[in-house]
Amino acid sequence: METLVNAAxxxxxxxxxxxxxxxxxxIVVYPYLTGLVAGSFTVSSMYQVFGMxxxxxxxxxxxxxxxxxxxxxxxxxxxxxxxxxxALNSMITPHWxxxxxxxxxxxxxxxxxxxxxxxxVYRPYxxxxxxxxxxxxxWFYQMLSLGSDDLSEKxxxxxxxxxxxxxxxxxxxxxxxxxxxxxxxGSLKAREWWSSDLMPLVFLFSAIISGTALLIVIYxxxxxxxxxxxxxxxxxxxxYALWGFMMFxxxxxxxxxxxxxxxxxxxxxxxxxYVKGPLLITFFFLQxxxxxLVPLTALSYMIWRxxxxxxxxxxxxxxxALVLFAVLMMRWNVVIGGQEISKTGKxxxxxxxxxxxxxxxxxxxxxxxxxxxxxxxxxxxxxxxxKRLTPSPTSNAS
Amino acid sequence: MNDTSRPQSDARRAFLSQLGLxxxxxxxxxxxxxxxxxxxxSAKSESPAATESFPTPDYDWTQHQWAFxxxxxxxxxxxxxxxxxxxxxxxxxxxxHFRTWVERYVYIEGETRARVDSHHxxxxxxxxxxxxxxxxxxRYKDEKVEKAFFVPKLCNxxxxxxxxxxxxxxATYRTEDGVVLIDHDYCIGCRYCVQAxxxxxxxxxxxxxxSDKCTWCYHRITKGLQPACVExxxxxARVFGDMNDxxxxxxxxxxxxxxxxxxxxxxxxxxxxxxxxxxxVV
Numbered sequence: 260m261e262t263l264v265n266a267a268x269x270x271x272x273x274x275x276x277x278x279x280x281x282x283x284x285x286i287v288v289y290p291y292l293t294g295l296v297a298g299s300f301t302v303s304s305m306y307q308v309f310g311m312x313x314x315x316x317x318x319x320x321x322x323x324x325x326x327x328x329x330x331x332x333x334x335x336x337x338x339x340x341x342x343x344x345x346a347l348n349s350m351i352t353p354h355w356x357x358x359x360x361x362x363x364x365x366x367x368x369x370x371x372x373x374x375x376x377x378x379x380v381y382r383p384y385x386x387x388x389x390x391x392x393x394x395x396x397x398w399f400y401q402m403l404s405l406g407s408d409d410l411s412e413k414x415x416x417x418x419x420x421x422x423x424x425x426x427x428x429x430x431x432x433x434x435x436x437x438x439x440x441x442x443x444x445g446s447l448k449a450r451e452w453w454s455s456d457l458m459p460l461v462f463l464f465s466a467i468i469s470g471t472a473l474l475i476v477i478y479x480x481x482x483x484x485x486x487x488x489x490x491x492x493x494x495x496x497x498x499y500a501l502w503g504f505m506m507f508x509x510x511x512x513x514x515x516x517x518x519x520x521x522x523x524x525x526x527x528x529x530x531x532x533y534v535k536g537p538l539l540i541t542f543f544f545l546q547x548x549x550x551x552l553v554p555l556t557a558l559s560y561m562i563w564r565x566x567x568x569x570x571x572x573x574x575x576x577x578x579x580a581l582v583l584f585a586v587l588m589m590r591w592n593v594v595i596g597g598q599e600i601s602k603t604g605k606x607x608x609x610x611x612x613x614x615x616x617x618x619x620x621x622x623x624x625x626x627x628x629x630x631x632x633x634x635x636x637x638x639x640x641x642x643x644x645x646k647r648l649t650p651s652p653t654s655n656a657s
Numbered sequence: 658m659n660d661t662s663r664p665q666s667d668a669r670r671a672f673l674s675q676l677g678l679x680x681x682x683x684x685x686x687x688x689x690x691x692x693x694x695x696x697x698x699s700a701k702s703e704s705p706a707a708t709e710s711f712p713t714p715d716y717d718w719t720q721h722q723w724a725f726x727x728x729x730x731x732x733x734x735x736x737x738x739x740x741x742x743x744x745x746x747x748x749x750x751x752x753x754h755f756r757t758w759v760e761r762y763v764y765i766e767g768e769t770r771a772r773v774d775s776h777h778x779x780x781x782x783x784x785x786x787x788x789x790x791x792x793x794x795x796r797y798k799d800e801k802v803e804k805a806f807f808v809p810k811l812c813n814x815x816x817x818x819x820x821x822x823x824x825x826x827x828a829t830y831r832t833e834d835g836v837v838l839i840d841h842d843y844c845i846g847c848r849y850c851v852q853a854x855x856x857x858x859x860x861x862x863x864x865x866x867x868s869d870k871c872t873w874c875y876h877r878i879t880k881g882l883q884p885a886c887v888e889x890x891x892x893x894a895r896v897f898g899d900m901n902d903x904x905x906x907x908x909x910x911x912x913x914x915x916x917x918x919x920x921x922x923x924x925x926x927x928x929x930x931x932x933x934x935x936x937x938v939v
Contacts, residue, residue, distance in 0.1 A: 264749075264751060264753060264863055266751075266752075266753045271773075272760075272773035272774060272775070272939075273857075274758075274775075274810075274856070274857025274858075275752065275753065275754075275755045275758050275775055275776075275777040275857070276753065276754065276755060276851070276857050276858070276859065276860040277857050278752070278753045278777065279753050279754075279860075279861065281848035281851040281852055281861060282848060282852065336847075339847070339848075340845050340846050340847055340866075341844070341845065341846015341847075341848075341861070341862075341863075341865070341866025341867050341868075342844065342845050342846045342866050342867065343845075345826070345843070345844075345845040345846075346845055348825075348826040348828075348843060348845055349825040349826050349845065352826055352827055353825065353826070353827075354824050354825055354826055354827035356821075356822045356823075357822065357823045357824055357825040357849070358823065359823065359825035359847065359849055360825040360826075362825070443849075447819075447823075447852055447853055448819065448855065448923060448924075449819060449852060449853050449854060449855040449923075450852065598852075601857075602855060602856070602857050602939075603773070603857070603939045604939060605773055605939060
């Protein structure tokens with residue numbers, strides 16, 4: 260029993276049961292991954308739905324990133340559950356008043372949608388490989404083609420209709436999935452730190468910036484690995500998107516925090532004590548300073564000065580990496596922060612993450628890296644950088 | 658429902674079956690609905706209390722509306738309730754798992770806010786010498802204490818329980834007789850309910866991988882007994898009974914006192930009624 264319990268020290272008065280933090284670092288990773296899913300899907304949709312040609316070089320990559328992250332999303336939850344073998348109970352007998360009950364359906368629906376969209380996007384490639392490939396791989400692509408062999412213009416146009424429709428449905432699905440995670444936290448009246456109507460929006464916008472930032476980093480690194488030049492208009496487009504959505508995110512977070520402080524309800528003293536104490540480093544220095552102000556300033560400067568070439572690539576990529584870190588810290592500060600402020604309003608708990616173990620830092624870090632491993636495999640099987648995999652979607656509204 | 662279907666000790670079972678058969682049983686247990694139990698049991702070959710099944714077969718949960726009272730003016734902080742609860746319900750013996758606990762509020766001269774602690778405080782654990790021994794250290798002996806009191810805490814078995822609302826699988830539910838229970842065979846262990854409870858009354862049983870909470874000793878009250886904490890309280894600070902019975906201890910407690918509940922603004926509508934607490938109590 261002793262090894263199972265990871266008790267946290269506390270100051271002031273906290274309820275005895277609060278000395279064990281219920282949601283650990285795994286629940287920090289869970290919304291982080293979901294955010295990356297929603298964010299990278301947004302970038303993919305900018306091309307697939309809104310026909311923004313400048314995002315074409317990353318459109319398929321974005322879809323793969325989204326899919327690889329989404330496949331890992333249930334993992335932190337399953338690892339966290341006391342009885343993972345009962346996880347499907349939430350779908351067999353959903354208790355509809357619970358914000359959590361929707362997760363299984365929403366995630367399941369979205370995974371199917373992502374797989375379908377990816378399949379349609381890659382169908383020409385799969386068919387081509389099924390025809391021309393060799394050995395086991397040919398057999399693999401033949402299986403994947405599901406018997407389709409038609410690459411006529413009529414068939415491709417049919418594909419495009421499906422891709423467009425799926426991408427359109429995917430936008431509310433991906434954003435809904437993530438916004439609802441914000442609701443899981445925001446709807447809890449027991450925790451003042453979480454209880455906010457803005458929480459779904461804060462989650463949503465931070466999701467978009469994290470997904471865009473991840474895509475920037477992966478795209479630039481992949482270009483470097485493949486020794487091809489970075490498509491600067493595309494990168495710049497993503498930098499603009501990152502900059503714009505960062506503005507919204509910071510504004511929303513600012514408004515949320517301001518209203519929490521301004522309302523000053525019961526327990527605000529302990530919240531302020533928390534903000535001025537433990538949050539100084541994780542929030543003000545890491546999330547807000549290093550992770551948000553620095554990249555925002557850098558991006559603003561580069562946009563203002565019209566920076567281009569190598570300087571732009573390095574600048575945007577560094578900014579994106581910092582944003583990725585900031586969003587991770589934001590998830591930490593929300594999930595862990597909410598639990599470190601006692602429900603008594605009279606004390607603070609100090610979460611001490613373990614390194615090893617099912618809910619340790621190592622497990623959490625592995626889950627963050629796992630989508631990247633999946634992705635490195637996926638880009639081998641389904642190269643997202645091939646030209647003319649599918650024709651331009653500009654005519655797909657017909 | 659592992660906690661409640663757990664086999665009782667033989668001695669207690671024997672004792673209960675005698676109780677169940679006895680005609681005087683009805684009056685002896687201050688009449689919270691035991692009349693129905695006794696009547697039905699007389700038509701059967703064995704006492705309801707003799708069976709291990711749960712709830713007691715001829716217990717009619719539509720006939721009761723359980724509630725709990727705490728008279729903080731009476732509590733002496735002896736913590737027998739905490740110990741009894743841990744033993745009765747097999748709760749982990751450390752300082753982090755409690756179905757019930759007692760808080761101490763102390764106002765020191767010259768200070769505006771109360772100093773609050775409970776037996777899980779490191780100072781109190783040091784005084785008792787073990788996490789499994791519950792004690793309040795005499796830590797304010799050198800201070801000038803203006804006012805001090807103890808507040809026993811437990812699950813409020815709310816009419817609108819936030820914990821039940823958030824359970825994704827419906828493993829936790831409110832019974833017809835007003836008790837919030839967890840089906841330990843169905844709980845997935847997500848701990849959303851632990852987060853949702855404004856009172857910190859829910860805990861997580863790491864060993865079983867499920868959430869846990871006070872059941873008002875449902876396995877006892879459905880057999881006409883008192884919850885363990887009420888049973889052992891030496892000063893009657895804890896009161897339990899059936900609100901449907903106008904003469905039950907809890908009905909009298911609520912009727913004869915000006916009672917209040919914790920955090921009424923939560924909208925949870927608690928069913929643990931307090932007497933003798935003040936503004937600092939959270």
